[in-house]
Amino acid sequence: MKKRLGSILWPALGVGGFIAVWAVSARLVDNALMLPSPLVVLGGFRDLLYDGSLLRDLRASLHRVLVGYAIAAGLAVPLALVLAYFETLRRIFLPVITLLRPIPPIAWIPLAILWFGLGDKPAYFITAVASFFPIFINAFSGGVSVETDHLNAARCLGAGRWSMIRRIYLPSSLPQVWTGLRIGLGQSWMAVVTAELIAAPSGLGFLIQMSRLNLETPHVLVGMLVIGVVGAFMTTLLGQAERFVLPWRRTLTHG
Amino acid sequence: MSAVSTAIDVTARALPPKEGLIRLTGLGVRYGGTGRSRATAAVQDVNLCIHPGQFIALVGPSGCGKTTVLNAIAGFVKPTEGTVTIDGSSVTGPSARAGVVFQQHSLFPWMTALDNVAFGPRELGLPNSRELARRHLSLVGLGDFADAYPSTLSGGMRQRVGLARALATEPPVLLMDEPFGALDALTRELMQELLLGIWEKKPHTVVFITHDVEEAVFLADRVVVMGAQPGRVREIIEVDLPRPRSAETRNDSRLAHLRAEISAIIRDESRRHFNNAGDGI
Numbered sequence: 001m002k003k004r005l006g007s008i009l010w011p012a013l014g015v016g017g018f019i020a021v022w023a024v025s026a027r028l029v030d031n032a033l034m035l036p037s038p039l040v041v042l043g044g045f046r047d048l049l050y051d052g053s054l055l056r057d058l059r060a061s062l063h064r065v066l067v068g069y070a071i072a073a074g075l076a077v078p079l080a081l082v083l084a085y086f087e088t089l090r091r092i093f094l095p096v097i098t099l100l101r102p103i104p105p106i107a108w109i110p111l112a113i114l115w116f117g118l119g120d121k122p123a124y125f126i127t128a129v130a131s132f133f134p135i136f137i138n139a140f141s142g143g144v145s146v147e148t149d150h151l152n153a154a155r156c157l158g159a160g161r162w163s164m165i166r167r168i169y170l171p172s173s174l175p176q177v178w179t180g181l182r183i184g185l186g187q188s189w190m191a192v193v194t195a196e197l198i199a200a201p202s203g204l205g206f207l208i209q210m211s212r213l214n215l216e217t218p219h220v221l222v223g224m225l226v227i228g229v230v231g232a233f234m235t236t237l238l239g240q241a242e243r244f245v246l247p248w249r250r251t252l253t254h255g
Numbered sequence: 256m257s258a259v260s261t262a263i264d265v266t267a268r269a270l271p272p273k274e275g276l277i278r279l280t281g282l283g284v285r286y287g288g289t290g291r292s293r294a295t296a297a298v299q300d301v302n303l304c305i306h307p308g309q310f311i312a313l314v315g316p317s318g319c320g321k322t323t324v325l326n327a328i329a330g331f332v333k334p335t336e337g338t339v340t341i342d343g344s345s346v347t348g349p350s351a352r353a354g355v356v357f358q359q360h361s362l363f364p365w366m367t368a369l370d371n372v373a374f375g376p377r378e379l380g381l382p383n384s385r386e387l388a389r390r391h392l393s394l395v396g397l398g399d400f401a402d403a404y405p406s407t408l409s410g411g412m413r414q415r416v417g418l419a420r421a422l423a424t425e426p427p428v429l430l431m432d433e434p435f436g437a438l439d440a441l442t443r444e445l446m447q448e449l450l451l452g453i454w455e456k457k458p459h460t461v462v463f464i465t466h467d468v469e470e471a472v473f474l475a476d477r478v479v480v481m482g483a484q485p486g487r488v489r490e491i492i493e494v495d496l497p498r499p500r501s502a503e504t505r506n507d508s509r510l511a512h513l514r515a516e517i518s519a520i521i522r523d524e525s526r527r528h529f530n531n532a533g534d535g536i
């Protein structure tokens with residue numbers, strides 16, 4: 001009971017303190033254009049909620065993230081595991097990945113616009129690029145870190161090649177695949193905003209960009225805070241899902 | 256009987272098994288021998304004949320190639336010279352003919368204890384693999400922990416699951432690489448007695464590596480003392496302690512005597528190795 005109380009009390013204290021510091025700073029700055037107060041931002045939030053534009057933008061951003069992320073996960077996980085398993089393929093393709101990985105998603109935007117124009121498609125591309133690499137890198141290191149003792153044990157218990165893949169390689173790389181998927185989702189979410197700042201006529205990034213041009217700083221902050229809250233929600237959700245995806249880890253992480 | 260063997264058959268036990276004859280002939284294993292770099296011999300010219308149902312322990316100073324010999328029998332490493340056969344057919348890779356109990360951390364963490372034990376029977380397509388697994392878990396006293404994941408079990412319990420997993424496919428040969436080395440002294444003694452209890456009822460051919468000489472003498476029919484640089488068989492000591500053995504056997508004066516004798520050989524071997532290494536300086 002006491003533990004439970006603490007798990008609410010301390011975070012509430014942190015968030016409350018943050019809002020208090022913000023409110024005091026806004027009072028000191030005393031300029032709604034530079035730093036609107038929490039109450040003003042809350043008013044902006046209400047306005048955007050009532051006229052439906054906030055939900056529309058949120059839905060547009062979420063949709064882009066989920067599509068781009070799904071494409072990235074669908075490509076990165078199989079590719080990483082295949083490269084981890086076949087050494088020759090790894091030697092061929094790994095240098096390409098190493099070369100492309102340091103390029104930030106935002107640097108892809110010009111190409112994305114040239115190839116796909118404006119709207120959803122370049123955003124799919126950018127969110128996919130953003131999450132592909134973290135997913136790939138983690139899944140790959142999961143794939144190559146299979147323990148020799150596990151492989152040997154399985155072999156002398158009569159496991160064939162297919163069994164080795166399905167019952168040893170896959171589950172043994174799953175924790176790191178999962179880590180990659182978690183990091184990747186966060187990366188996609190951050191990248192969608194970047195993409196929308198430049199290449200989309202809707203979405204939270206677009207909301208921020210438009211509000212900036214109209215000098216509506218409270219709406220800029222509404223956009224930023226919604227991004228933060230939704231991102232934190234996704235992280236928590238995936239954290240909770242872990243006990244179902246990796247049931248054998250439950251006792252390690254929660255006990 | 257092989258010319259290289261110095262074995263005396265163990266006195267009659269109920270139902271001597273027909274399978275599980277291990278024969279090492281001129282076994283040599285070199286590591287890292289590709290290209291111009293000089294390959295180091297992990298073991299050289301090892302000749303050993305282990306009879307069905309016999310329990311042998313491998314001891315020796317570190318670096319004497321105990322694990323290499325075991326890995327060669329398991330099929331994890333290929334001999335660079337000589338041959339390894341089980342029941343007359345050559346070992347070409349890991350197979351279900353030899354069950355292996357590893358030092359530690361070899362259970363599949365993503366499977367429950369029961370699924371770990373059922374893995375082998377299932378892969379071999381044995382009927383009722385889960386029932387078989389359940390029986391072997393009970394055999395090691397863990398019938399109530401079927402659904403536990405390895406991460407929730409103690410070190411001793413994990414090694415018991417590891418033993419059950421290796422036994423579940425009923426291989427003629429059981430290879431154990433310091434299986435109790437990481438356990439505390441008391442748990443280790445209990446594990447030794449558990450292992451003997453299982454083995455005396457249904458003798459597999461066991462090759463057991465340990466650095467604990469008392470453990471070797473307590474368990475084995477023969478103790479193979481290995482020497483280092485290169486790894487080779489230095490001496491084979493027959494253990495004439497009566498069976499079945501139990502906790503009381505530990506007080507037998509013959510055990511103390513054998514332990515002292517074997518320890519002296521190992522110490523001599525380590526010292527020789529130590530002085531040789533000094534020559535180079």
